[in-house]
Amino acid sequence: MKKFIIYISVTVFVYFFLLEITTRVFDLSGHTLPEYNLNNNKLLRPGAEGIIVQGGMREVASHYKINQQGFNSLKDYTTLDENKISIAIIGDSYIQGLQVDVENSIGRILEAETQNKVEVHEYAKAGMNIVDFSSIFTQFIKNRYDYTFILATDKDIVLKKASAMGKGNKIPKNSIMRKLYDRSSLIRYLNINHKLSVKIKKTVSFFKKTNKQQNKITAIDVNVQALKQLDSTCTFLYEKGKLDTSLIVPFKLPIIEVKPIYTPINHGFDSHWNLNGRKNCALAIQNHIEKINPKVK
Amino acid sequence: MLFNSLDFAIFLPIVFILYWFVTHKNLKLQNFLIVAASYLFYGWWDWRFLSLILFSTIVDYSIGLKISKEENQTKRKILLWTSIAVNLGFLGFFKYYNFFLDNFVSAFSFFGTPINAQGLNIILPVGISFYTFQTLSYTIDVYKRKLEPTKDFVAFTAFVSFFPQLVAGPIERASNLLPQFYNRRIFNKENALRGVRLILWGLAKKVVIADSIAPAVDDIFSNYERYPSTILLLGAFLFSFQIYCDFSGYSMMARGVSKLFGFELMTNFKYPYFSRNIGEFWRRWHISLSTWFRDYLYIPLGGSRVSKLLNIRNVFVIFLVSGFWHGANWTFIVWGGLHALLFIPSVLTKNNRKFTEDLQLNRYLLPSIGDVFRILSTFVVVSFCWVFFRADSLNVAFLFIKKIIIFDSSPISFLNPYDNQPLGIEFIYLVVFIFVEYLLATKIIKMYSKNRYKGIIIDAVLLLIITISVQIGSNLSFIYFQF
Numbered sequence: 001m002k003k004f005i006i007y008i009s010v011t012v013f014v015y016f017f018l019l020e021i022t023t024r025v026f027d028l029s030g031h032t033l034p035e036y037n038l039n040n041n042k043l044l045r046p047g048a049e050g051i052i053v054q055g056g057m058r059e060v061a062s063h064y065k066i067n068q069q070g071f072n073s074l075k076d077y078t079t080l081d082e083n084k085i086s087i088a089i090i091g092d093s094y095i096q097g098l099q100v101d102v103e104n105s106i107g108r109i110l111e112a113e114t115q116n117k118v119e120v121h122e123y124a125k126a127g128m129n130i131v132d133f134s135s136i137f138t139q140f141i142k143n144r145y146d147y148t149f150i151l152a153t154d155k156d157i158v159l160k161k162a163s164a165m166g167k168g169n170k171i172p173k174n175s176i177m178r179k180l181y182d183r184s185s186l187i188r189y190l191n192i193n194h195k196l197s198v199k200i201k202k203t204v205s206f207f208k209k210t211n212k213q214q215n216k217i218t219a220i221d222v223n224v225q226a227l228k229q230l231d232s233t234c235t236f237l238y239e240k241g242k243l244d245t246s247l248i249v250p251f252k253l254p255i256i257e258v259k260p261i262y263t264p265i266n267h268g269f270d271s272h273w274n275l276n277g278r279k280n281c282a283l284a285i286q287n288h289i290e291k292i293n294p295k296v297k
Numbered sequence: 298m299l300f301n302s303l304d305f306a307i308f309l310p311i312v313f314i315l316y317w318f319v320t321h322k323n324l325k326l327q328n329f330l331i332v333a334a335s336y337l338f339y340g341w342w343d344w345r346f347l348s349l350i351l352f353s354t355i356v357d358y359s360i361g362l363k364i365s366k367e368e369n370q371t372k373r374k375i376l377l378w379t380s381i382a383v384n385l386g387f388l389g390f391f392k393y394y395n396f397f398l399d400n401f402v403s404a405f406s407f408f409g410t411p412i413n414a415q416g417l418n419i420i421l422p423v424g425i426s427f428y429t430f431q432t433l434s435y436t437i438d439v440y441k442r443k444l445e446p447t448k449d450f451v452a453f454t455a456f457v458s459f460f461p462q463l464v465a466g467p468i469e470r471a472s473n474l475l476p477q478f479y480n481r482r483i484f485n486k487e488n489a490l491r492g493v494r495l496i497l498w499g500l501a502k503k504v505v506i507a508d509s510i511a512p513a514v515d516d517i518f519s520n521y522e523r524y525p526s527t528i529l530l531l532g533a534f535l536f537s538f539q540i541y542c543d544f545s546g547y548s549m550m551a552r553g554v555s556k557l558f559g560f561e562l563m564t565n566f567k568y569p570y571f572s573r574n575i576g577e578f579w580r581r582w583h584i585s586l587s588t589w590f591r592d593y594l595y596i597p598l599g600g601s602r603v604s605k606l607l608n609i610r611n612v613f614v615i616f617l618v619s620g621f622w623h624g625a626n627w628t629f630i631v632w633g634g635l636h637a638l639l640f641i642p643s644v645l646t647k648n649n650r651k652f653t654e655d656l657q658l659n660r661y662l663l664p665s666i667g668d669v670f671r672i673l674s675t676f677v678v679v680s681f682c683w684v685f686f687r688a689d690s691l692n693v694a695f696l697f698i699k700k701i702i703i704f705d706s707s708p709i710s711f712l713n714p715y716d717n718q719p720l721g722i723e724f725i726y727l728v729v730f731i732f733v734e735y736l737l738a739t740k741i742i743k744m745y746s747k748n749r750y751k752g753i754i755i756d757a758v759l760l761l762i763i764t765i766s767v768q769i770g771s772n773l774s775f776i777y778f779q780f
Binding site: 001003004007008010011012014015018019022028056057190193194199200203 | 304307317486489493722749753754756758760761764765766767
């Protein structure tokens with residue numbers, strides 16, 4: 001038995017060693033996004049640039065570039081072209097779009113599709129919710145853009161605590177675990193592609209008693225305060241089955257569906273639409289703008 | 298619980314440690330641990346269906362004891378048929394109820410008497426076809442006095458629910474597996490290492506080959522109307538590899554896990570795609586099921602020791618039943634029927650026992666040109682039959698094959714229709730896989746290396762390839778779980 005355990009231990013050690021080398025040599029783990037405190041908001045470090053890699057065969061290898069406002073975009077949001085219709089898009093990881101090159105973000109697709117009659121700025125970060133959305137709206141967007149589009153799901157509109165915007169969302173000092181994560185290519189690889197932390201949490205939670213049951217979201221759960229901060233320039237975007245539109249109706253904000261005209265290709269390790277999904281989103285916005293503003297046609 | 302899940306990766310070492318370090322001095326306790334672990338393994342999927350396994354276990358255990366004590370032949374027969382009725386009753390209800398209902402409704406409608414009948418929303422308990430056949434083999438063997446019934450209920454429960462092979466086989470015979478629960482298991486390092494290697498090879502077959510080609514196969518079979526003949530042909534061949542690697546991968550893992558606990562299970566696959574005719578294919582494919590049907594259906598019907606006409610009937614019966622065993626759909630029955638049609642000529646010409654030996658290689662370590670031709674033609678024929686197995690309906694299968702036959706001379710495409718990317722890495726995996734299988738089948742190399750350094754490197758590299766290839770979130774389940 002002793003020899004067997006030694007054999008297995010050595011094999012596992014060699015495996016980890018080979019995995020660390022392989023992921024480094026073939027750059028299978030990519031870069032970690034550098035978070036940064038910007039005016040009390042937990043965003044991304046301005047000027048950071050790199051490649052996000054996902055999949056054992058680098059199925060996703062996308063270029064990201066962080067602008068001066070801390071969002072993933074080729075543009076800085078300091079000026080707006082007065083001759084163009086200005087559009088802001090707010091959302092979470094789907095709008096942030098780290099699964100495609102920053103050159104192919106929803107904003108760039110929309111600008112190309114409208115022959116640059118519109119100028120689009122995307123305000124998004126993974127994990128953001130309605131509190132962040134309303135905070136972004138009041139901080140950056142209100143009275144500045146002609147139209148604002150917000151991509152949201154049921155889960156987003158019930159949360160009561162911001163994940164990135166406002167005080168209390170400071171980046172914690174680097175812990176040993178965080179340093180280990182940043183330096184170890186194999187841990188990053190396993191976490192990105194095999195959802196290691198999610199699986200461990202799931203397995204651990206199986207043994208924990210949980211009284212909370214995931215009930216259907218009702219009007220009582222909705223974060224009314226955050227939604228009331230939005231104004232009539234805002235339009236909600238949703239995917240079928242992901243947002244109960246009746247929850248938004250009382251706020252008298254337009255709601256448009258992102259229809260699956262192009263089939264979004266979702267890899268097993270990532271279900272963030274990729275390029276086709278972003279085209280669908282851009283098309284939904286374009287069609288809506290064309291209807292309400294003839295200048296775009 | 299799936300073999301290729303994190304849950305199992307945590308479950309297995311815990312059970313292994315408890316088995317060899319805590320309960321190893323007490324055989325009963327060790328068997329009880331196997332039962333507890335097996336029920337947890339199965340209950341992880343759906344604990345409600347544990348009652349079915351338990352009920353089946355109690356019925357067969359009790360009937361086995363009663364049959365052995367009973368001298369009256371009529372009463373013995375009644376007991377046997379009670380066991381068969383209970384086991385096949387469960388199987389029939391959960392697996393075939395809606396199929397029979399739909400077909401009765403269609404038949405009545407066809408003859409002008411439409412009837413209204415609603416199907417039931419029935420969940421098929423995972424592995425029911427496998428453990429039902431396993432317990433049936435016990436009762437039949439006891440009835441035929443080939444096997445002494447066990448008085449050890451814990452050992453019998455462990456035999457029925459043994460977690461490595463509970464949900465997708467191999468379907469073990471009581472005469473092989475049950476006695477292993479009576480004897481104290483002694484840890485054998487070499488055997489355990491072989492078990493680890495089998496688990497890794499099996500996992501590699503599943504995640505590196507089967508799962509990587511699954512999206513392309515799914516897409517081709519779902520959108521066959523859109524694709525040219527070459528793509529459909531590619532889809533049929535790819536499915537042949539997918540189902541083989543998926544199922545044989547599971548069987549290897551089952552054998553490997555069993556070895557870790559000191560048990561020996563039967564080999565379920567012996568490189569079937571190197572078969573030189575259909576007879577040889579069926580001696581190498583899903584061996585535990587085909588030998589089950591041979592021993593408990595074909596031979597009792599008279600086997601080949603009857604007139605030619607009855608022999609043909611017997612061949613048809615086992616292939617049709619075998620097809621129907623896979624699922625409640627006419628596609629499986631036609632698949633079985635096609636294999637029967639392919640098999641019958643060799644029965645009539647008494648060539649069905651031809652090629653019982655391994656491939657003979659020439660000095661260049663290659664088989665003869667004749668054998669290469671026979672292997673390729675058998676593979677093509679088997680692949681065509683798989684179209685019926687994979688298609689959702691008979692109509693789809695016929696249209697799929699029709700589109701291949703009416704060849705549209707479109708250029709050969711090696712694009713993965715799923716994402717329009719070249720099928721490069723999948724082809725590299727396949728070529729390497731076929732090469733390794735050939736080396737193993739012809740015994741040019743052996744799966745186990747006695748050199749421990751070489752062994753460590755091979756195992757670590759295999760694990761590395763599995764890690765890099767696995768597509769988390771993709772369809773992780775095994776195809777044969779649905780049967």
